[in-house]
Amino acid sequence: MRRGAALAAFLPLAACGGIQSPLSPVGDQAVALHSLLMLSIMICGIVYALVIGGLGWSLRRRRAEPPPDTDARALDHSLWIAAGVILAGLIALTVGSFIADRALFAARGRDALAVRVTGHQYWWRIEYRDPASGRWIETANELHLPQGRTARVALGSADVIHSFWVPNVAGKIDMVPGRRNLVDLTPRRLGWFRGQCSEYCGAQHAHMALDVKVDPPAVFDAWLTAQAQPAAAARDAVAAHGAAVFAGACAACHAVRGSGAGGRAGPDLTHFASRHSIAAGTLSMTRGNLQGWIAQPQAIKPGTMMPAVALAPADADAVARYLVTLR
Amino acid sequence: MTPDDALRTRLDEAWRDPPGLWGFLTTVDHKRIAARYIVTALLLMFLAGVLALDMRWQLSVPDNDHMGPQLYDESFSLHGSTMLFLVSVPLMEAMAFWLVPLMLGARNMAFPRLGAFSYWLYLGGVLTLWIGHAMDITPDLGWFEYPPLSGPTYSPGHRADIWAQMITFTEVAALCASVNIVATILKMRPPGMTLARMPVFLWAMLIASIMTSLSMPAIMLVTSMLISDRLVSTHFFSPAGGGDVILFQHLFWFFGHPEVYIIFIPATGFVSSIVEAFSRRPLFGHNVIVLSILSIGALAFGLWVHHMFAVGLPRLGNDFYTAASMAIALPAGLQIFCWIATMWSGRPRLDTPMLWMIAFVATFVIGGLSGVMTASAALDLQLTDTYFVVAHLHYVLIGGALFPLFGAFCYWYPKATGRLMSERWGKVALTGIVGGFNLGFFPMHLLGLMGMPRRVYTYPASMGWEPLNQVATAGSAIAVAGGLVFVANALISYWRGAPSGADPWGGSSLEWATESPPPPWNIAYAPVVHGLTPMWNGSRPLPVMDGLADDHRQVLITSVTDAAPLYRQTSASPSIWPLVAGLAVSAMFIASIFTPWAVPVGTLLIGITLTGWFWPRRPRAKQGPLGTGG
Numbered sequence: 006m007r008r009g010a011a012l013a014a015f016l017p018l019a020a021c022g023g024i025q026s027p028l029s030p031v032g033d034q035a036v037a038l039h040s041l042l043m044l045s046i047m048i049c050g051i052v053y054a055l056v057i058g059g060l061g062w063s064l065r066r067r068r069a070e071p072p073p074d075t076d077a078r079a080l081d082h083s084l085w086i087a088a089g090v091i092l093a094g095l096i097a098l099t100v101g102s103f104i105a106d107r108a109l110f111a112a113r114g115r116d117a118l119a120v121r122v123t124g125h126q127y128w129w130r131i132e133y134r135d136p137a138s139g140r141w142i143e144t145a146n147e148l149h150l151p152q153g154r155t156a157r158v159a160l161g162s163a164d165v166i167h168s169f170w171v172p173n174v175a176g177k178i179d180m181v182p183g184r185r186n187l188v189d190l191t192p193r194r195l196g197w198f199r200g201q202c203s204e205y206c207g208a209q210h211a212h213m214a215l216d217v218k219v220d221p222p223a224v225f226d227a228w229l230t231a232q233a234q235p236a237a238a239a240r241d242a243v244a245a246h247g248a249a250v251f252a253g254a255c256a257a258c259h260a261v262r263g264s265g266a267g268g269r270a271g272p273d274l275t276h277f278a279s280r281h282s283i284a285a286g287t288l289s290m291t292r293g294n295l296q297g298w299i300a301q302p303q304a305i306k307p308g309t310m311m312p313a314v315a316l317a318p319a320d321a322d323a324v325a326r327y328l329v330t331l332r
Numbered sequence: 333m334t335p336d337d338a339l340r341t342r343l344d345e346a347w348r349d350p351p352g353l354w355g356f357l358t359t360v361d362h363k364r365i366a367a368r369y370i371v372t373a374l375l376l377m378f379l380a381g382v383l384a385l386d387m388r389w390q391l392s393v394p395d396n397d398h399m400g401p402q403l404y405d406e407s408f409s410l411h412g413s414t415m416l417f418l419v420s421v422p423l424m425e426a427m428a429f430w431l432v433p434l435m436l437g438a439r440n441m442a443f444p445r446l447g448a449f450s451y452w453l454y455l456g457g458v459l460t461l462w463i464g465h466a467m468d469i470t471p472d473l474g475w476f477e478y479p480p481l482s483g484p485t486y487s488p489g490h491r492a493d494i495w496a497q498m499i500t501f502t503e504v505a506a507l508c509a510s511v512n513i514v515a516t517i518l519k520m521r522p523p524g525m526t527l528a529r530m531p532v533f534l535w536a537m538l539i540a541s542i543m544t545s546l547s548m549p550a551i552m553l554v555t556s557m558l559i560s561d562r563l564v565s566t567h568f569f570s571p572a573g574g575g576d577v578i579l580f581q582h583l584f585w586f587f588g589h590p591e592v593y594i595i596f597i598p599a600t601g602f603v604s605s606i607v608e609a610f611s612r613r614p615l616f617g618h619n620v621i622v623l624s625i626l627s628i629g630a631l632a633f634g635l636w637v638h639h640m641f642a643v644g645l646p647r648l649g650n651d652f653y654t655a656a657s658m659a660i661a662l663p664a665g666l667q668i669f670c671w672i673a674t675m676w677s678g679r680p681r682l683d684t685p686m687l688w689m690i691a692f693v694a695t696f697v698i699g700g701l702s703g704v705m706t707a708s709a710a711l712d713l714q715l716t717d718t719y720f721v722v723a724h725l726h727y728v729l730i731g732g733a734l735f736p737l738f739g740a741f742c743y744w745y746p747k748a749t750g751r752l753m754s755e756r757w758g759k760v761a762l763t764g765i766v767g768g769f770n771l772g773f774f775p776m777h778l779l780g781l782m783g784m785p786r787r788v789y790t791y792p793a794s795m796g797w798e799p800l801n802q803v804a805t806a807g808s809a810i811a812v813a814g815g816l817v818f819v820a821n822a823l824i825s826y827w828r829g830a831p832s833g834a835d836p837w838g839g840s841s842l843e844w845a846t847e848s849p850p851p852p853w854n855i856a857y858a859p860v861v862h863g864l865t866p867m868w869n870g871s872r873p874l875p876v877m878d879g880l881a882d883d884h885r886q887v888l889i890t891s892v893t894d895a896a897p898l899y900r901q902t903s904a905s906p907s908i909w910p911l912v913a914g915l916a917v918s919a920m921f922i923a924s925i926f927t928p929w930a931v932p933v934g935t936l937l938i939g940i941t942l943t944g945w946f947w948p949r950r951p952r953a954k955q956g957p958l959g960t961g962g
Contacts (some may be wrong), residue, residue: 007591018505018778018781021781021782022782023779023782023795023796024780024785025782025783025795026781026783027714027781027783028781029781035714037710038710038711038713038714041708041710041711042705042711042714042781045704045705045708045711049701049704049705051703052697052701053697053698053701056668056693056697057694057697058674059669059676059691060672060693060694062676062825063672063673063675063676063680064675064680064690066676068679072677074811076677077677080617080673080676080677083669083673084617084620084666084669084670084673085659087665087669088662088665088666089667091661091662091665092662095658095659095661095662095704098658098704098708099654099655099658099708101708102654102708102709102710102711103651103654103712105708105711106647106650106654106709107709108710109713110647114742126486160644164480164486165478165480165481165486166478166480166481166577167446168642168717170785171781172714172715175713176642176710176712176713176714177642177644177713177714177716178644179642179643179644179712181577181578181643181644182480182571182577183571183572183576184571184578184644186644187644199783200921201783201785202785203716203717203718203785203786204455204642204717205473205478205481205717205787206481207486208401208402208405208479209401210785210787210788211401211787211788211789211790211791216838286792289534306399307400307402308401308402326694328447
């Protein structure tokens with residue numbers, strides 16, 4: 006009941022949530038922070054109402070002339086009351102903060118899924134352990150998480166400082182070159198969510214987003230097994246031509262496991278077409294968008310590290326055709 | 333005691349600046365220097381406000397192509413750097429420059445030439461940043477330029493150097509100004525103004541200046557380290573070379589957090605003066621307010637880490653910095669209580685300056701409370717680097733510092749010009765600024781909670797951030813329109829305003845004792861003070877002390893705690909050397925962007941100019957003890 010009443014009071018706030026919002030928590034860590042947020046808003050709201058009430062009363066009250074002696078005593082007393090009210094609010098918030106802080110790392114590391122995420126200007130390198138071989142396998146810009154299990158994500162950076170923030174699941178932690186940070190993610194609800202870099206990292210900071218998918222454990226396991234596979238061979242003549250062009254024009258930066266392409270400067274594209282979006286959340290995954298991106302990356306995402314490679318139109322189409330077969 | 337004409341003539345003769353351009357370049361009159369600071373800073377505030385409007389335009393619709401990423405990044409960097417380093421802090425120093433000697437009944441600052449020097453260096457910083465902008469070497473990494481992004485690898489060219497040297501300029505200027513203010517307040521108080529009888533305004537300026545001198549060295553150190561990483565390949569901030577990028581953040585915020593209070597504490601001085609005058613009773617809880625300011629000043633140095641909760645520092649520290657950051661709400665809250673209590677027990681008069689104080693309380697408290705929310709190490713992980721923080725910092729800086737400053741401007745305008753500003757247009761401006769500001773910035777709290785990070789030049793339509801962004805843009809435009817009304821009112825009143833007389837508001841402190849505008853020598857006799865509110869305590873005319881020379885520049889020096897007269901000191905006369913020394917320092921700072929040789933050569937040059945500045949021409953600096961007190 007009390008929960009219901011509290012919820013009703015914050016209904017307008019809850020309506021503001023979304024797939025990238027601390028107001029719609031789906032992970033244990035975000036739930037702890039959400040409770041703390043609601044407690045803070047409640048206490049701050051009460052304090053603000055008291056201040057405005059006091060201010061209004063002070064300006065409007067009727068005054069005796071000359072002011073009675075009781076005024077001075079009343080003020081001295083209420084100074085102590087004010088100090089008490091402020092302290093009580095602060096203590097409640099501090100204790101609430103301590104409790105939430107502990108909750109962020111309450112999960113047991115032993116059972117956790119190990120994931121590595123590395124920030125790049127302006128994309129995310131993501132690595133999981135292959136359950137079969139135990140080797141690290143690589144993907145990019147799309148994080149899959151099993152429902153109900155904690156993923157312990159090790160965060161690093163290859164260049165400048167970025168910040169890893171998937172607000173529906175947990176709070177942000179910076180990705181600092183030369184350091185390794187950890188964040189626990191324990192998602193409870195299925196669905197697509199979105200994260201975004203939240204430390205200014207250069208020209209395309211605004212287009213450094215991360216798709217996050219929470220799957221049932223079995224679906225997640227199947228996905229991971231599929232990701233561990235090398236890329237399928239080209240299925241038709243156009244795709245085969247595309248693969249050849251890719252090996253010449255793109256492979257210096259991009260890897261496709263199972264083909265000769267092994268570049269490490271850009272995202273691994275082994276299962277590129279299985280992803281939700283292109284260029285770290287900049288475009289949705291359609292063939293048209295992909296062709297545009299290959300032709301004019303600097304027009305779509307000015308300042309991206311991907312250069313515009315001069316390809317004949319037919320070659321560019323073939324590369325796009327090849328890439329969309331990489332499921 | 334009103335001076336007779338003969339005395340006025342002699343004082344005029346002694347304190348007058350040389351006429352024309354030479355007088356402009358050599359003046360050491362604290363009022364002229366402060367006015368320069370204020371005009372420069374207000375112009376910059378206008379420019380930075382235009383940048384803000386431009387950015388709001390860009391953000392008002394998703395995927396907007398009004399600005400590209402480079403232009404947007406330059407805009408927010410220029411906006412933030414200008415507002416924080418070239419507007420807020422210098423404006424507060426300027427108010428101190430203008431008011432402190434008047435409030436002390438003193439004839440000038442303790443170090444008049446240092447005051448001139450600090451303005452020239454500040455101007456050097458202004459020109460470095462904005463001429464750099466005109467030449468398209470605009471800093472583009474925000475108002476704190478974290479390495480490695482600002483290091484030589486990721487920021488080739490000179491944009492980051494311009495930013496770093498602009499800071500060096502303004503920080504040297506701020507150090508000079510704060511030393512000057514501290515010395516003036518501690519050694520030039522009028523006889524009888526013991527520390528216990530010092531108005532809150534002077535306490536605020538004293539503590540803010542002490543904080544300035546303790547925190548500025550950290551930022552000068554860190555920008556110098558950045559410059560040397562960029563110029564001579566040191567490795568302070570390069571992880572590959574054994575450096576640490578987090579060191580930069582520690583040093584930056586060890587300055588950056590106190591800086592917020594260096595801006596806010598002077599504002600509490602304005603509020604205290606204005607609330608007292610318009611409630612028509614002595615401030616309730618004078619000691620509580622002074623102790624609050626002192627404890628804010630001390631605590632401010634112990635919570636810089638709350639800007640770095642997301643960095644991943646050892647978690648043990650989180651609890652300490654959370655508690656320390658929350659603790660600052662207690663003194664701040666008690667101050668608010670004391671001001672409201674003063675209004676409650678007084679007879680408030682709602683003229684424009686007082687309305688600004690009410691707007692200040694109603695707005696600043698929101699910023700304070702959102703600050704308490706971000707003070708939590710845990711909750712901050714959802715709030716920092718989002719629009720919630722953008723909203724928070726603008727509520728604190730605009731609501732907490734600029735609203736009191738606007739109120740102070742209205743309050744002391746008659747003293748500075750001898751004319752009253754229009755009350756009607758003052759209220760129109762206030763309504764526009766306060767209403768537009770709240771309309772523009774409150775929705776940003778929600779945008780932050782809806783997941784919008786700060787410093788993004790655009791956002792996809794699918795995020796649903798558009799409606800609130802449009803409200804924010806509309807609000808900002810209204811606030812800027814209100815600001816234009818404010819400026820127009822000030823300009824028109826300068827020529828058309830009704831004459832104000834010496835004391836139009838019935839103020840409590842000594843600046844109201846002299847005529848408006850004050851003559852170059854400020855006040856003919858040193859007043860003698862018997863209480864906290866000298867203008868309300870005694871009979872007219874005010875008790876004064878005679879004996880200061882009227883045929884040359886002389887000021888009274890008193891003891892630190894009791895303000896007992898110690899001796900008379902010759903006050904420096906106009907000189908070109910502060911400008912020449914300022915040029916030498918500027919040459920060194922600018923050249924050191926390009927070559928390390930600038931440092932030895934520049935040091936030599938500065939040494940020569942300082943030798944010229946301090947070349948002894950006077951037989952003695954002071955003229956014998958007075959024999960009383962001390």
